[in-house]
Amino acid sequence: xxxxxxxxxxxxxxxxxYHFIFVPLTLGMTWLLVIMExxxxxxxxxxxxxxxxxxxxxxxxxxxxxxxxxLTMEFQFGTNWAYYSHYVGDIFGVPLAIEGLMAxxxxxxxxxxxxxxxxxxxxxxxLLFTILVAIGSNLSALWILVANGWMQxxxxxxxxxxxxxxxxxSFYSVLFNPVGQxxxxxxxxxxxxxxxxxxLGISSYYLLKKQDLPFARRSFKIAAIFxxxxxxxxxxxxxxxxxxxxxxxxxxxxxIEGVWETEPAPAPWSLLALPxxxxxxxxxxxxxxxxxxxxxxxDLQGSVKGVEEIVAxxxxxxVNGQKTLIMLEEFRKNPHNQVLAQQIQADSADLGYGLxxxxxxxxxANATPEMIDEAAKSTVPxxxxxxxxxxxxxxxxxxxxxxxxxxxxxxxxxKNLFESKxxxxxxxxxxxxxxxxxxxxxxxxxxxxxxxxxxxxxxPTHLSASSLTSGELIFSLTGFVVIYTLLAIIEIWLMVKYSxxxxxxxxxxxxxxxxxA
Amino acid sequence: MEYAILKLIWWVLVAVLMIGLMVMDxxxxxxxxxxxxIGKTDSERRAAINSVAPHWDGNQVWFITGGGAVFxxxxxxxxxxxxxxxxxxxxxxxxLFLRAPAFDYRSKIENPGWRTTWDWVxxxxxxxxxxxxxxxxxxxxLGVPFHFDNDMRLVSDAANPLFGFLGLLSPFALLCGLxxxxxxxxxxxxxxxxxxxxxxQVRAKKAAxxxxxxxxxxxxxxxxxxxxxxxxxxTNLDPNGPSDPLLKTVEIVQGGWLHNYQQYPLxxxxxxxxxxxxxxxxxxxxxxxxxxxxxxxxxxxxxxxLTAGISMFPFIMPSSSSPSSSLTAWDATSSQHxxxxxxxxxxxxTPIVLTYxxxxxxxxxxxxxxxxxxxxxxxxx
Numbered sequence: 001x002x003x004x005x006x007x008x009x010x011x012x013x014x015x016x017x018y019h020f021i022f023v024p025l026t027l028g029m030t031w032l033l034v035i036m037e038x039x040x041x042x043x044x045x046x047x048x049x050x051x052x053x054x055x056x057x058x059x060x061x062x063x064x065x066x067x068x069x070x071l072t073m074e075f076q077f078g079t080n081w082a083y084y085s086h087y088v089g090d091i092f093g094v095p096l097a098i099e100g101l102m103a104x105x106x107x108x109x110x111x112x113x114x115x116x117x118x119x120x121x122x123x124x125x126x127l128l129f130t131i132l133v134a135i136g137s138n139l140s141a142l143w144i145l146v147a148n149g150w151m152q153x154x155x156x157x158x159x160x161x162x163x164x165x166x167x168x169x170s171f172y173s174v175l176f177n178p179v180g181q182x183x184x185x186x187x188x189x190x191x192x193x194x195x196x197x198x199x200l201g202i203s204s205y206y207l208l209k210k211q212d213l214p215f216a217r218r219s220f221k222i223a224a225i226f227x228x229x230x231x232x233x234x235x236x237x238x239x240x241x242x243x244x245x246x247x248x249x250x251x252x253x254x255x256i257e258g259v260w261e262t263e264p265a266p267a268p269w270s271l272l273a274l275p276x277x278x279x280x281x282x283x284x285x286x287x288x289x290x291x292x293x294x295x296x297x298x299d300l301q302g303s304v305k306g307v308e309e310i311v312a313x314x315x316x317x318x319v320n321g322q323k324t325l326i327m328l329e330e331f332r333k334n335p336h337n338q339v340l341a342q343q344i345q346a347d348s349a350d351l352g353y354g355l356x357x358x359x360x361x362x363x364x365a366n367a368t369p370e371m372i373d374e375a376a377k378s379t380v381p382x383x384x385x386x387x388x389x390x391x392x393x394x395x396x397x398x399x400x401x402x403x404x405x406x407x408x409x410x411x412x413x414x415k416n417l418f419e420s421k422x423x424x425x426x427x428x429x430x431x432x433x434x435x436x437x438x439x440x441x442x443x444x445x446x447x448x449x450x451x452x453x454x455x456x457x458x459x460p461t462h463l464s465a466s467s468l469t470s471g472e473l474i475f476s477l478t479g480f481v482v483i484y485t486l487l488a489i490i491e492i493w494l495m496v497k498y499s500x501x502x503x504x505x506x507x508x509x510x511x512x513x514x515x516x517a
Numbered sequence: 518m519e520y521a522i523l524k525l526i527w528w529v530l531v532a533v534l535m536i537g538l539m540v541m542d543x544x545x546x547x548x549x550x551x552x553x554x555i556g557k558t559d560s561e562r563r564a565a566i567n568s569v570a571p572h573w574d575g576n577q578v579w580f581i582t583g584g585g586a587v588f589x590x591x592x593x594x595x596x597x598x599x600x601x602x603x604x605x606x607x608x609x610x611x612x613l614f615l616r617a618p619a620f621d622y623r624s625k626i627e628n629p630g631w632r633t634t635w636d637w638v639x640x641x642x643x644x645x646x647x648x649x650x651x652x653x654x655x656x657x658x659l660g661v662p663f664h665f666d667n668d669m670r671l672v673s674d675a676a677n678p679l680f681g682f683l684g685l686l687s688p689f690a691l692l693c694g695l696x697x698x699x700x701x702x703x704x705x706x707x708x709x710x711x712x713x714x715x716x717x718q719v720r721a722k723k724a725a726x727x728x729x730x731x732x733x734x735x736x737x738x739x740x741x742x743x744x745x746x747x748x749x750x751x752t753n754l755d756p757n758g759p760s761d762p763l764l765k766t767v768e769i770v771q772g773g774w775l776h777n778y779q780q781y782p783l784x785x786x787x788x789x790x791x792x793x794x795x796x797x798x799x800x801x802x803x804x805x806x807x808x809x810x811x812x813x814x815x816x817x818x819x820x821x822x823l824t825a826g827i828s829m830f831p832f833i834m835p836s837s838s839s840p841s842s843s844l845t846a847w848d849a850t851s852s853q854h855x856x857x858x859x860x861x862x863x864x865x866x867t868p869i870v871l872t873y874x875x876x877x878x879x880x881x882x883x884x885x886x887x888x889x890x891x892x893x894x895x896x897x898x
Contacts, residue, residue, distance in 0.1 A: 053896075064621035067574060068614045074584045078599030079606055082671050089592025090851040097589040097859060100582030101866040106873075108578045112571030113877055118896065120880050160852070162759045164669040165592075167852040332667050466600035467672050476607050483611060487618060494625060507895030 007473035008080045008465045011480060013447075015072045017440055018484050022066030024439050027141055027188050028195025028230070029059040030134035033114075035222055037130050041123050050510070051219055052130070053118075054503045055199060058495060060115060065491050067108070069484070074100075080473075082466035084454050090167045091157050091174060092147055099143030107136025141188050149180020152446070153248035154455050159348040161331050161341050166458060179244045183446070186237035189230050190442065193400050194435035196227025200407060201432035202499050204425035207418070211512045215503050217416055224407035224418075231400045238397065239295070245449075246296045246304075249456055251314075251379055252449035254307045255386040257292065258282055262306040267292035272391075275383040280307065307380045314353060315376035321354025322372075323347070325364050352458040353379075359462050381451040389441040389448075396438035403431060521756035521847070523856040527590045528833075528846040530863055532826050534586055538579035539647070539701065539822060540815040541874075545569035545576050547705015549616065549643025553636045555709055555720045560887035562636060563624060563898065568712040568885050570898040573620060575874060580613075589859050593671075593762065593849040594833050601663045601673050602653060604682040609649045615642030624898050644698065651697025654825050655690030658774065659746060660837030665763060674838035689742055693825075696735045700795070700821060703728035704814045707798060711807040714884050722802060729799040729814070736791055736821055743828065748773020749835040749843060756831075756847045765848065767840035774828040784827050791820030 033052055040048035074096065077085045085093075113121075113129040121129075156173030157166045168174070200223040206216035246253045254260075258275045259267075260282065269291035274283040293302045324347045331340045344351075356378065357364055360371040407428070410418035418424060450456055454464040498505050504513035548569045556562030569576075588595040599606050619639035623632055662674035675684075706725030710718055747769045754765040770776075778785050794817025802810035829835070834844040850856060890897055 060621060061625075064617040067577070068617045071581065071610055071613055074581050075599055075606065075610060077588065078584075078595045079603055080600070082596035082600040085588065085592055085596035086669060086671070089588055089595060090855050093585065093589030093592055093595070093851065094855060094859060097582065097585035098862050098866075100578060100585040101862060101870065104581055105575060105578045105866075105870045109572075109575035109870075109874060109877055112574055113880065116567075116571040116897070117877075117880055119893075160759075163761055163852075168855045168858070171858055466596075466603075467670065468600065468603055472603055475604070479607065479611060483614060487614070490618065490622065494622060498625070505895070 002462070003470050004468060004473060005462050005465045007470060007477060008468075009461065011080060011473065011477045012076060014477070015069065015076065015480055015484075016447075017443070018488075019066070019069040019073055020439060020443060021436060021488075022062050022069065023141075024187075024191035024194035024435065025062050025198060026059070026066050026137050027191025028193070029055065029062070029198070030130070030137050031192060032195055032199060032222065032226060033059065034127075034130050034134050035226065036219075037127050041127050047215060047218065050503050050506055050508060051215065053506055054215075055219070056114065057505060058198075058202075058498060061491060061494050061498065063111065065487055068487065072480070079476075080466050080468070081454070081464050084459060084464035087165045087459050087464070088154075088157075088455055090165060091150060091154075094168065094171065094174070095143040095147040095150070099140055099147075103136050103139035103143060105136075107133055107140055110136065138188055141191070142184050145184040145187055146175060146177065146180045148446070149177045149183050150174055151455050152183075152450060153177055153179035153244070154458050157458075159345060159351055161328055161344045162335065164332075166455075179241075179248050182237060182241045182244045186234060186241045186442075189234040189237055190435070190439055192230035193227060193234055194439065196223045196230055196404065197400065197428075197431060197435045199223035200227060200403075201429045204428040205499070206502055208422060208425050208429070212502050212504075213419075215511070217419070220407070220418060221411045224404055224411050227400070228404035228408045231397070231404050235397055235401065238394075242295060243298075249450065250305045251307075251310050252381065252386070252445075253296070254305060254310055255381050255383045255449060256390045256445060257304065258285065258383055258387045259292075259304050259306040260308060262309045263292060263304040265293055265303045266290045266300040267296070267302065267304040269295060270387075273387065275387050277382055277384065307383070310380060311376045314379040315372060317350040317353040318356060318372050318375050320347070321350040321352065322357060322364060322367060323354075324351045325354035325357075329364065352453070352455070352460070355463060356452065356460050359460065378452050381449055386445055386449050389444045393438050393441035393445065396434050396441070399431070399434065400438075403428065518857060518860075519757065520853045520856075523853060523860065524756065524846055524850050526860060527850060527856055528826075528830070530860070531583075531587060531590065532823060534579065534583040535826075536819045536822050538583050539650075539697075539818050540704070541576040541579050542573075543647065543701045543818065544704050544708040544811075545573040546643040546647055547701045547703070548709055549573075549619075549639045549705075550702060551705050551709060551721070551724050553640050555706075555713075555717055555724060558887065559629070559632060560890045561717055562632075563890045564713060564717065564885045564887050565709060566620065566623070566639070567890060567897050568709060570620065571877065571881050573616065575877070577613075577616070586859070586863075590851055590856060591833065591844075591849055592851055593760070594844050597661075597663060597671055597834055597844060598653075598657075600671065601661050601675070602656070602685070605649060605653060605656075605685055608682075609646050609653075612642050612645040612649075615639070620898055624894075644702075647701040648694045648698040651694035652685060652690045654697070655687070655693030656685050657834055658693070658743070658825065658829065659687065659689060660749065660769075660835040660840075660843075662838040663836050664839030664842040669761075669763075689739075689746060692735060692739050692742065696732060696739055696821065699728045699732035699735060700814070700818050703732050703795065703798070704811075704818060707802050707807055707810045707814050710802055711811055712883075712885055714886055717887075722807075725802050725810070725814075726799060729795050729802075732817075732821075733792060733795050733799075736788075736795075740788060743774050744772045746774070747771055748776065748828075749832050749840060750776065751831070751843070751845060754831065754845060754847050758848060760848055760850050760852070762842055762844055762848045765841060765843075765845075767835070767843050769840055777827055777830055787820055787827050788824040789820070791817055791824055794818070794820050 036048050037052040110129045110132040155177050156170035158169045160167045203216045203220040206212050258270050258273045268287035268289045271286045273285035292304050293300050327344050356375040357367045361367050454461050504511040552562050552565035556565045615638045619635045623635035706721050709721035750768045750770050750773050751765050794813045798810045798814035831845040831847050836842040
């Protein structure tokens with residue numbers, strides 16, 4: 001059973017992380033294309049049309065695999081997380097379905113127009129199509145993050161003992177869930193940063209190679225300024241996300257910050273530590289005073305709750321949940337007892353914590369105190385990987401700020417200072433992979449940090465999976481890895497080939513390799 | 518709105534989504550599967566592929582939205598169908614994966630070997646999914662082995678789930694798969710007749726003719742076979758009841774899938790529509806009215822898909838191993854609140870989607886020829 005759950009998690013992680021190679025670039029590239037094409041429509045200069053088309057080509061190579069791997073995500077809840085789908089489909093399915101209807105249709109319909117309608121419509125109409133693609137892809141992210149935000153902070157829902165599932169109570173709460181909203185802005189802005197680093201880095205390559213300079217300069221400047229705004233936004237929204245996480249998921253936050261014992265106000269912030277899960281303490285810890293309170297409360301009065309206090313609180317919740325679960329088992333034997341049904345609904349706040357015990361015993365009523373202790377301990381995820389992946393993300397975020405601040409600074413005035421600074425151009429080029437590492441670290445913090453839950457406080461991960469066999473999982477995981485690896489090789493090969501070729505790939509006859517030939 | 522009415526509306530809406538999927542994504546799958554045969558030269562193949570190039574991605578969203586809508590409206594159906602038919606669903610997904618890179622990457626490299634490879638990849642990615650959709654429907658008609666435990670946890674009763682995939686390929690299920698494949702190819706053939714000229718159009722017309730006739734014949738054989746397979750009949754099923762599939766009792770009856778037609782003879786119009794649509798499409802396409810032929814092949818597909826739905830109604834996913842665990846339109850839906858909310862969303866967004874979809878088809882209308890492809894070699898697929 002546990003191997004099955006672990007394999008299912010691994011498959012989800014592999015396919016989701018892989019999908020998220022393509023998503024952030026799409027989110028940001030669409031707006032960069034809108035900016036380039038807007039300049040074309042306003043100034044009428046052909047070079048901006050060529051920029052839109054060329055960067056659009058790279059965007060298209062990326063988008064093809066994004067679409068492909070997105071299919072997996074839509075169906076994997078059903079194939080591999082059947083109990084999850086049953087238990088929360090009443091709420092979780094809603095944003096997914098609306099995403100398809102409202103956003104994905106829009107994006108996918110007009111992306112065809114973006115590529116193929118250049119000669120069939122007016123300039124302004126084509127720009128409208130590009131804008132619709134950008135709106136569609138970003139709205140798509142909105143609904144997905146509303147869904148994910150609900151997994152982190154499940155609001156607007158009630159348990160129904162008759163249907164044995166969570167049901168929708170308030171769509172308004174689900175949509176305006178502060179966790180989902182903060183995550184949405186943080187994630188799309190991270191996408192804008194990713195695309196900006198991508199365009200900045202490839203433009204730097206042309207500048208280093210002295211290839212298509214006017215084209216590269218303009219692309220560089222657009223990416224620099226857009227990237228700077230995006231990085232500032234990502235940092236602000238990251239701070240906001242931190243506040244929301246502290247409110248909604250103190251266990252995740254304690255793990256991210258390596259706080260074992262509650263830090264009284266004013267709490268310090270750990271700069272570097274070596275957390276030890278067994279000893280439940282840090283082997284060493286460099287702390288900066290006051291900063292913890294400042295980050296998490298924006299003042300000096302707030303304390304930061306530690307792992308031990310959270311575990312103690314959760315132990316009480318498990319005991320409460322156990323009682324509700326015993327009532328629920330009684331009700332399943334006698335489903336006409338309306339009084340009991342109402343009692344269960346009234347006491348369902350900690351039902352999910354009771355479900356944690358199912359990992360240790362099927363006889364919930366006779367769970368031993370050791371089992372309850374064990375379950376309470378499991379409510380805090382592993383500290384070390386979260387502590388470091390969070391810091392990696394923050395470090396890279398800071399590096400993007402520096403990169404774009406300098407790029408913007410060097411772009412000021414008419415001198416194009418950046419052209420002569422080959423160290424900076426090389427840095428931009430080699431920095432291309434890093435936004436993906438930052439995105440992955442962020443998602444790792446979000447999803448691994450939610451453990452042991454799929455729906456925080458409501459449904460434990462170990463109960464969520466489908467009743468498949470390990471053989472089926474090994475087969476499917478192998479298949480995904482093989483197909484995705486092949487696709488990645490082809491995609492990266494094409495991307496590098498077209499990036500090196502640059503705007504010469506458009507066949508206008510105006511660019512570097514065409515003039516030589 | 519009354520719960521039962523909402524449940525009925527959602528049965529209709531899911532059917533509409535399935536029809537939308539097969540009519541919209543179906544024609545570009547048909548084109549993808551036929552393109553290696555209708556296009557003999559590279560430019561001809563590109564002409565075929567480019568007739569759907571701007572649209573295939575939007576059309577594929579019918580599949581994704583269909584998945585999302587089933588998740589939201591029928592969570593138990595979503596959970597059951599995809600996890601019990603795990604290997605089959607993976608086969609659908611993995612072959613669908615091939616389409617996007619085949620469309621997008623094929624013409625990005627000039628090498629003929631590269632292009633031919635992608636042509637056959639596109640063929641597999643376009644022919645296998647409609648075949649498997651049909652096989653899946655066939656297996657659902659036959660009943661699928663699963664049950665629920667007392668926590669409503671779904672358990673597969675398949676003897677050997679991993680290799681059991683081959684067991685899904687029974688004669689009846691294969692027949693359903695072939696009906697689905699042939700109608701898709703016919704539909705794609707008609708679409709290509711509409712969008713090409715000259716020698717390609719002649720080949721497309723021929724393909725449309727062959728596959729329309731095959732689809733008609735196979736659909737008729739399927740109708741004859743249904744009388745001999747087991748159907749399911751439910752008792753004490755309350756349309757207004759809660760979403761708990763364990764409350765009813767179900768009997769297995771040979772020919773049970775014909776009961777609805779016996780009880781409500783008007784429903785026989787639906788399979789009739791399947792035949793009429795395909796026959797009209799066949800006639801009109803031969804007469805050179807391929808625009809109308811396309812509409813009628815769409816109507817024919819709608820008739821065939823609805824026939825499967827109505828034969829089973831109210832069943833959606835019968836269980837062969839534990840009939841009372843079967844999922845029906847009355848006891849496998851989401852809550853009243855969610856159904857109503859999703860209905861509002863569907864009523865707002867579906868007309869908008871249909872409007873802009875027809876707009877973009879209008880913009881891109883017209884014949885595609887090998888010569889046009891050669892003029893715009895760098896900007897087309």
